[in-house]
Amino acid sequence: MLIFDKSFLQSLSVDESVILDQMFSCVITPLFFVETMADLTKETARGRTAEQVVGGLAERTPVAHSYVNTYHQQVILDDLLGQRAEEFDHRPAVAGGIPVRVEGKAGVVYRKSPEREAFDRWQAGRFLDVERAFAQQWRAHLDEIDLPAIAKAYQSMMRKEDRPKSHHAARDLARRMVDAEGQNYRSLLMAHGLLGMPKRALPLMVRNWKASGSPPLRQYAPFAAHCLEVDLFFELCLSNGLISDQRPSNRVDISYLYYLPFADIFVSGDKLHRASAPLFMDDRQRFVWGPDLKADLSVLNAHFAALPEEEKAKGLFTLASSPPVDHQGAVANLWDMRMPAWRDPKPPTPKMTAEQEAKIIERSRRLTDAAERGGHQPLDNHVDVEHMIIQRFISKQRGSWRMFSAETEANSDAEWARERVHSRQSAADGGDVKV
Structure with missing residues (x-):
């Protein structure tokens, strides 16, 4: 699972982005989505329209193995209410799943999210007025961010000798503030206030927190604690000049760190991310410098492009289901980290018969029909889900690559x-x- 920021995707050629999509399951954050829409209001260079600029980015956006993560504010709210469904284990939080039962067997059908629908339209070069209006609102919001005022406010609250002198020290201080012993209620209130939660939700948050035994915030709501730590870190760094207060987009950039619990890898060519993201990652996760990964994606693209035409006719889905087993670049190193046995020889996968394919298609149709017609049945957390349907739109041709045979x-x-x-x-x- 890999998270990227917009600047990294912009740095790739279309063919490199297609290889990225093949090699990783990409988690698309709503921040990437709104940043892309915001480009609709920017002045464009070299005579290109905003639609052409955003369309070019949409063409690079991973679609084959990607997941649009739920907006972090919604996850924080669920977390503070004690309503999170699962632990945060480097897998994305995906909304829109419709639980169904067909012939007594449990399944989930995922409809396309509004973000996914928008990406599909963008790939076809279509933009809606609602997206342009939202882009204008997003740009206006950025213009209203007053980072110097935030920095000044924190400077006034702290003694000069207590101000952090490094990013690491700022992270440590932010963590101590979140985990302050004997301050569980204060931490809950701080998360509610600083993370922009609805005022009307506070009484229910406090009631559910007390019903859980009034535990520390990180135990009760770990994702909210993580996001609060990121926010405090950012504001502490602003107060001491570790992060510039002259660039409002820094506020957006730091927000990508909210989504670290939903992926194994974060790739970016942004210096702010390079300095700060590793501070919030565990031993299982990796920060990857964008130019390094781009260079290796280019190598892999050239490797697959040099294969015989009869091989390429099979389509990239078959051709590039993994890196070459003798590859030693950045992509293979990440595969080694997360799937250490991927280089081992494996027996050939038996080809599915026409009858088997038809059976799967018919089962999928019944699940989709059940979801469309309503009557959804909530599934107990302990029920094994036997079937899952995820809708995707994948072009037959992406860049230079034919995707299917x-x-x-x-x-x-x-x-x-x-x-x-x-x-x-x-x-x-x-x-x-x-x-």
Whole structure:
């Protein structure tokens, strides 16, 4: 699982970004989404329109193995209310799952999020007025951020000798403030106030926290504690000149650190990220300098591009399901870290029969129909989910790369035609199926 910032994706060629999409499961943060939309209001150079600029970035956005993470404010709120569903274990928090049961078996169908729908439109070069309006609001919000005022406020609260002299010292001080012994209630209130939670939610937060035994914030709401620590770190660094207060976008850049619990790897070419992100990562995680990963993606792209045409005709999905086993670059090193046995020889995967494929497609259709028609059944946390449907839009051609074989494309076109007929029949029968 890999998180990237917008500047890293901008640095890649389209072909390099396609290889990134093949090599990693990319977690797309809402910050990347709103930053991209904000580009719709920027002045563009060399005669390009804002749509062309944003469209070029959308073309680079990972789609094949990507997940749009839930907005951090919503996760914080759930956490402070004691309502988080799972632990934060370097996997993304993905919203929109519809629990269903078909023939007694549990499944989850994930509809496209608004962000995913927007990315699909962008790939087709379509932009909506609502996105332009949101982009203007986002730019206005950035213009209103007064970093010098924040720095001055913290300077007034601290004695000169207590001010941190390094990023590491600022992180340590922020951590002590969050975990102050005997200050559990104060930490809860500080998280509610500094993290911008709704005022009306505070009574329920306090009630649920007390019902849990009034534990320390990091025990009760670990994600909220993490985000509070990031915010305190940022403001402490501002107060002592460790982070510039003359660049409002620093506030957006530091916010990417909120999402570290949802991934194994964070890649960026931003110096602020390089100095601060490793301070908030555990031993299982890695910060990767963007130019280093870009260089290796270029090497891998050249390697796959040099293969015989009959190999490339299989499509990149088959061709580049992993790095070459003898590869020693940055990508392979990250695979070694997280999947140490990936270089070991494996027996060939048996080809699925037409009957097996048809069975899977029919099962998927029944799950999707159940989700569309309503009557969703909440699943107990201990129920094993046997099926999961995730909708994606993947172009047949991305950059220089053909993504699928001719056989797969033909089968996909035929299945799409059958699906349209099925959808029309379901609608005629009174179902609520969207075409």
